[in-house]
Amino acid sequence: MRNLQMNSQSAMILPNAFDPETKQPLFKLDLLSVNSKKSYNISEIKEYYKNLIFTSLAADILIMGQSSTGSFALGAIKNSLSAAHAGNLLADIASVLNSDLIRQTYVLNGWNPARAGKLDYDNLQDADLESISKAYQRLGSVNLLEVDRDLLNQVRTSLGVDPFPNDTPVQYELMPGYTSRSGDGMAKGSGNGTSDSVAGTDNSANNLDNAA
Secondary structure (H helix, E strand, C coil), rough: CCCCCCCCCCCCCCCCCEEECCCCCCCCCCCCCCCCCCCCCCHHHHHHHHHHHHCCCCCCCHHHHCCCCCHHHHHHHHHHHHHHHHHHHHHHHHHHHHHHHHHHHHHHHHCCHHHHCCCCCCCCCCCCCCHHHHHHHHHCCCCCCCCHHHHHHHHHHHHHCCCCCCCCCCCCHHCCCCCCCHEEEEEEEECCCCCCCCCCCCCCHHHHHHHC
């Protein structure tokens, strides 16, 4: 007999001895527990290594909410980290293709390598338009933004629209005339919007974004 465990060769000899006078057993040997389960949890082991694999690939955001809870803010942070990691990988790949494969293709075909195209990538992470639009509105309401081509191109890029060349002048005739009047109340005291007197209730206080 060998292999005292749960398999086809398991076996055990239970010794037994009695007191010759009292006829009572001198000792008793019992198994503490016998069940059909393994001595280790396979599901927990699989879950442990799965989490390690996703974490090492900076892709653990894919398993958020499956094994534990997570907040929206945590998801946004992990998403940005995953995008940064993917950007580093893509930068290495694009660098090799641009400096080796594409250049060799031009040279072998007798083309001018100075005019070679380049492999590029973008849109790894979508911009948070909710936060960006609030920032533009708040900065614009107190005249802290200078309207120039760099600023407008940044707005276009955040919306997924191709930017204009940097030397393109600002085309005010194409811009709508609607602007935020959220800062008008500053010049009129503590009223509602552009009022000249304080109303019975200040509706601006109901805006949760203005809360301290």
